Amino acid sequence: MNKLAKALPLAAGGLALAAALFTMLPPGPVRGFDVDGFGRLPVLEGGRVKPADSVARNSLLMIRSQQSFRYQGRTVSADEWLLDVMFRPEVADQQPVFVINDPDVLGLMGMKQTSERYFSFRTIAPYLEEVQKQATAAHPIDAKLRTRFQSAVVNLFDRAYLYYRLKNTVQLEGAPLAAELAAPLAPGAASRQDALAELAFFRPLAPPPGAPADAWRSVGEALRRSPAAADAPDLRALAAAAAAWGAQDAGAFNAAVASLAGQVRAGRPAAVSQAGSEVLFNRAEPFYLGMVIYVLALLVLFASWAWKPQLLQPTAFALLVAGAIVHTGGLASRVILQGRPPVTNLYSSAVFVGWGAVLLGVVLERIYRKGFGTAVAAAAGFASLIVAHHLTGDGDTMEMMRAVLDSNFWLATHVVTITIGYSGTFLAGAIAIAYTLRRHVAPRLDPATTRTLVSMTYGVICFALFFSFIGTVLGGIWADQSWGRFWGWDPKENGALMIVLWNAIILHARWGGYVREKGIMAMAIFGNVITSLSWFGVNMLGVGLHSYGFMDKAFWALAAFIGSQLAIMGLCLLPRRFWKGQPAPERDAGHATGPA
Incomplete structure (x- = not known):
């Protein structure tokens, strides 16, 4: 029994950490396509360089509130979805990615509210003119004063416009990039280049040698600066990738993606390295995994109150520590990727508050060894990460800082310190709830x-x-x-x-x-x-x-x-137990009945 009591906690914690490492393994090709290689390509969006994988995940999260979905019997990843949107729009338009819950918005499109929540672009496209009309009328109204319908219709239009911009970022729908490169001075080319530059949601072309680090270009900008840009190797490789995905030619697509990656690596190796690290972070999903481990710790602890506490209570604590390690790893990764202190926005504050509460709970459990430290720490960690999860719907959680907040010194002192105070206050409240x-x-x-x-x-x-x-x-x-x-x-x-x-x-x-x-x-x-x-x-x-x-x-x-x-x-x-006819006496913990 003593050997089992020592081995089980180590095994449980070790398995939890092994599962975290397993999630970081690169996925295999999707039907032979190197989709992962495409996701690692760095692009500029929202003021910062990030992998295409982050653009895909954040965009799908904003449109569907998920980072993948089931379609025709298989799971479609965010990267594969983005490739379809840009290079096979006829396929992407049929995928049910738009989540619509509001009954009045459904009524606007002539649909009845059913259990179905997800709709394809092809389904909603005939009604977008009316949606745009209603959204345009609602936009001038302050967000706090909008009705439920006005907020919902503005949200749907914004998501549809994001989808439209993604479709027209690399090439205009119906106008392949390869054709534009073949005839850069053809009639109407200038207007198409202007449209590509205006609609581009992100900039996929790395700065040329000697240019500033933030001088990334959209396809439209690269084409309209000079007709000779049509001969640029990065544009050629991008056009080849677009054509290969559209034709579902895995070999040609993989070669084009490898060519793009090599060109960026030669000129901007730091961007490639940064993008690769962010892809690993995205794939690991440390905060989601942390939630899972915290729930497991709680379940094991609850079981310990009914059966073999000497065995299960240390196991629950080991799982809590494993969750704290994963949580800490995710927090540290965000700090490295952003180059900022751990708290920069509301999302990161939720992650940090939970992390602080978990660490305090680990210390309390080591001191008192009653199981309550494990309980309140796991519950606080899980609750804070749930809050953080629901704050991801607006897209990139590592967005550029507002000017008033652009100070690493004050972010590392004032913001971190006061957020630790939040953690402590919430932990005290959690302990009090456990007491109650x-x-x-x-x-x-x-x-x-x-x-x-x-x-x-x-x-x-x-x-x-x-x-x-x-x-x-x-x-x-x-x-x-x-x-x-x-x-x-x-x-x-x-x-x-x-x-x-x-x-x-x-x-x-x-x-x-x-x-x-x-x-x-x-x-x-x-x-x-x-x-x-x-x-x-x-x-x-x-x-x-x-x-x-x-x-x-x-x-x-x-x-x-x-x-x-x-x-x-x-x-x-x-x-105590007031619902019984004769409540238990209040002589708890050796105190006489008196003031509360």
């Missing part, structure tokens, strides 16, 4: 365990107060340098202050004897409400100097979260 559920569900309470939970919560609140306060002060110094004032009662600044004040109120209430264990725990749960409003809520207002993170899609999710926390607070303050 245990108090009402467990048939018997161990006073020592209860004291441990209260002690853990108190310590984490102290930790969170320290980092929240330091982060808020650093933010004021940054504001003074950027805007000429230390404090302006901006909604985001007020939110940061609320977190500091609430954590301070909890500690002073405890020191003054105004609350005991139940009161501390209820106040810690309310800390989740304060932090969620300060973190996400102020971003929904769209006002103030910090409104660059504006979002309104998560309003109902935030409202539901706050409602759930208030309900759990009430549950925390009710007598």
Whole structure:
């Protein structure tokens, strides 16, 4: 039994890490085509150089809310889909990639709402003129004031326009690039070149030798600068790849992709290396895998409460550590790929908050060894990564920084520090929730365990107060340098202050004897409400100097979260097992009945 108790945790953690490494293995050819090689080609989009794989994944995510889909009995990857869109539009137009849920939008297109959510471009194309008309009317309306239908129709039109731009990035639909290169001065060529330059969603042609690193060109720009550009080897190779994919000639396509990669590698080796690293990151999907491992850790821990805790509790902890390693690897990879500190936008803050909570939970579990550290850490890590996952729908999560945020020093000090404060406050609330559920569900309470939970919560609140306060002060110094004032009662600044004040109120209430264990725990749960409003809520207002993170899609999710926390607070303050005729006495953890 002792040998099994030592071997099982190591085996579980090792298997989880092995699974993470397995995801990074390169996929095989798709019907003989080197689709992976195409995905590794660097392009310029959104102000940064990235692999074509990232463009494909982000575009499909915006259009379909998924990075792959099933079609005709097989899975179509994002790279293969992008190739079809650009070079076989007659095939791509039949693939069901547009997700439409709004009944009024479906009614606009003469369709009834059914269980079917995905539609092809060919299906919606006859109605796009009316969709554009409705979207044009809705666009001038502030996003916060639009009706559900107006928001949905604007969203559909934007996705359809993105699809249209992708179709006309390398070659205009119906006008093969090879034909344009063969007759660069033919009648109408200039207008087609202008259209290619205007519609291009990304720039696939690397800068020529001696040009600035950001001087990537679209096909249209390369063609209209000089007729001699038609003889450029990169344009020729791109045209060959387009023709080969359209004809489904695997050999010719693979040769063209290899030629393109070689040309870029000769002139911009750093771009090729960066793109290859990002493809590995995309393929590994560390944050999705982290969610899976955290769920496994929770399931094993729950099982340990009913059977063989000496064996399963260490196994759950090993899985938690494996998830933390994968989570850390993903976070470190983003830092390297972006060349920025770990928190740069709302998405990365969700990833970082979960990471901080998991590490704190690992430390707490190593100190107390009660299983609760594992439970709250795995739950917090999973919840934060779920939030991050739902923030990916707007496309590239490693987009270029806004000018006001373009400071690695302040991103690494103020933003990271205050986000660690978020992590601590959420972790304290998670421990308090665990305390509440245990108090009402467990048939018997161990006073020592209860004291441990209260002690853990108190310590984490102290930790969170320290980092929240330091982060808020650093933010004021940054504001003074950027805007000429230390404090302006901006909604985001007020939110940061609320977190500091609430954590301070909890500690002073405890020191003054105004609350005991139940009161501390209820106040810690309310800390989740304060932090969620300060973190996400102020971003929904769209006002103030910090409104660059504006979002309104998560309003109902935030409202539901706050409602759930208030309900759990009430549950925390009710007598133990209050639903029974004679509630259990409140003499928990050795304390006499008294103030909450």
